[in-house]
Amino acid sequence: MKSKKTLKAILEIFSIFFYTAIFTFGGGVAMLPVLEKIMVEKKKYLEEKEFLEFFSLTQILPGSIMCNMAVFVGYRIAKFLGALVCVIAITIPPLTIITLIAIFYGRLIEYPIVKKIMLGILAGVVGEVSGIILNMFKRTKFNNFKIFLLLFSFFLMFVFRLNPIYVVIIGALSGILLGKED
Amino acid sequence: MLLLRIFLEFCKIGIISFGGGNAVFPILHREVVENLHWIPEQELLYMVSIAETTPGPIAMNLSTFVGYKLYGFLGAIVATAGYNLLPFLIAISVIISVGKLKENKIYKRFLSAVKVVVLVLLMRAVYIITRGGFHDFRPYLLSFASLIFFMKFNKLNPIYLLIATGLIGMIVF
Numbered sequence: 001m002k003s004k005k006t007l008k009a010i011l012e013i014f015s016i017f018f019y020t021a022i023f024t025f026g027g028g029v030a031m032l033p034v035l036e037k038i039m040v041e042k043k044k045y046l047e048e049k050e051f052l053e054f055f056s057l058t059q060i061l062p063g064s065i066m067c068n069m070a071v072f073v074g075y076r077i078a079k080f081l082g083a084l085v086c087v088i089a090i091t092i093p094p095l096t097i098i099t100l101i102a103i104f105y106g107r108l109i110e111y112p113i114v115k116k117i118m119l120g121i122l123a124g125v126v127g128e129v130s131g132i133i134l135n136m137f138k139r140t141k142f143n144n145f146k147i148f149l150l151l152f153s154f155f156l157m158f159v160f161r162l163n164p165i166y167v168v169i170i171g172a173l174s175g176i177l178l179g180k181e182d
Numbered sequence: 183m184l185l186l187r188i189f190l191e192f193c194k195i196g197i198i199s200f201g202g203g204n205a206v207f208p209i210l211h212r213e214v215v216e217n218l219h220w221i222p223e224q225e226l227l228y229m230v231s232i233a234e235t236t237p238g239p240i241a242m243n244l245s246t247f248v249g250y251k252l253y254g255f256l257g258a259i260v261a262t263a264g265y266n267l268l269p270f271l272i273a274i275s276v277i278i279s280v281g282k283l284k285e286n287k288i289y290k291r292f293l294s295a296v297k298v299v300v301l302v303l304l305m306r307a308v309y310i311i312t313r314g315g316f317h318d319f320r321p322y323l324l325s326f327a328s329l330i331f332f333m334k335f336n337k338l339n340p341i342y343l344l345i346a347t348g349l350i351g352m353i354v355f
Contacts (some may be wrong), residue, residue: 026341062199063269064239071273094238099258102250120351121231123321124344127328129204133304146298153302164209168299175295182294
C-alpha cells in the first residue's frame with residue numbers, strides 16, 4: 001500500500017514541477033511564489049520555514065535555483081527518485097521550447113523585426129544585469145581581501161583575458177586560504 | 183566523439199555555475215565561442231535574448247541551444263543533462279547531509295570569495311553583450327533607461343522589463 005501512495009505522490013510532484021516550469025518566466029526567483037503556493041499552502045507537502053530554508057540553500061550551490069529547488073523538494077517527498085523525477089519534470093518544458101526555437105532559428109532570424117526585438121531584449125538584459133551589479137556592490141561588505149580579489153579578478157578577466165573558469169577557481173582557492181567569512 | 187565532448191564540456195560549465203545564468207554566460211561564451219568555435223558569437227547573443235524570455239534557467243536554455251546546433255535533438259539532451267548533472271549530485275549530497283554546508287567555515291570563505299568573482303563575471307557579461315551586439319548609441323540609451331527602471335522597481339519580475347524593451351526595440355531599432 002505504501003509504495004502505491006509514494007507512486008501517487010511522485011506523479012503529483014512531477015505534474016506540479018512540470019506545470020511550474022511551463023508557466024514561470026524570468027528565472028528561478030520568479031518560480032518560487034508559484035511553487036510555494038502549491039507546495040506549502042495548497043498541498044501542504046512542506047512547511048513555510050522548510051521551503052525558505054531550501055531556497056536559501058539553492059543560492060549557495062552551483063546550478064540553477066529551479067533545479068536545486070526541484071532536488072530538495074523532490075528528495076524531501078520521495079527521496080532520490082523524487083528528486084530525479086522533479087528535475088526531469090522541470091527540464092522537459094524548457095528543453096522542448098528551446099529545441100523548437102532552435103529548429104526554426106534559421107528561418108526566424110531572417111525577419112528583421114525578430115532581430116530588432118532580440119536587440120531590444122538584450123538592451124533590457126544589459127540594464128537588468130547592471131542593476132544586479134549595483135545592488136551586489138551595495139550589499140557586499142568589502143574588506144581588503146575582497147577589494148584585492150575584485151581588482152585582481154577584473155585584471156585576469158579583462159586585461160589578461162584568462163578563461164573565466166580559472167578566475168572562479170583562483171578566487172575560490174584564495175578565498176579558502178586568505179579570505180574571511182561574511 | 184562529439185556527443186561525449188558536448189557532455190563533458192557542459193559538465194565542466196555546470197560545476198562552475200555560481201551566481202545564476204548571467205554570470206555563467208561569460209564562461210559559456212569563452213568556451214563555446216572563443217575556444218571551441220561551436221557557435222558564432224552573434225548567434226549566442228541572440229540566444230541570450232531568447233533564453234531570458236522563455237521559461238527555464240537561462241544557462242540551461244543556452245546549453246540546450248548549443249547542444250542542438252551541434253548534434254540535433256540528441257545533442258540538446260546531452261548538453262542539458264551534462265549541465266545539470268553535477269549540480270544535481272551536489273544538491274543531493276547536501277540535502278542528505280541536511281544543510282550542514284551552511285555552517286561550514288571553509289565553505290563560507292569559499293562562497294564569500296566566489297561572490298566577488300561573480301560580480302566581475304556579471305561585468306564581463308555586460309561587456310560581451312555590448313561589444314558584440316550594440317552597434318550605435320540607441321541600445322545603450324535603452325539599457326540606461328532599463329537600469330533606472332530596474333532600480334526603481336526592484337520587486338517587479340524582470341520579464342516585464344524585457345518584454346517592454348523587446349517591444350521598444352521592435353519600434354525604434
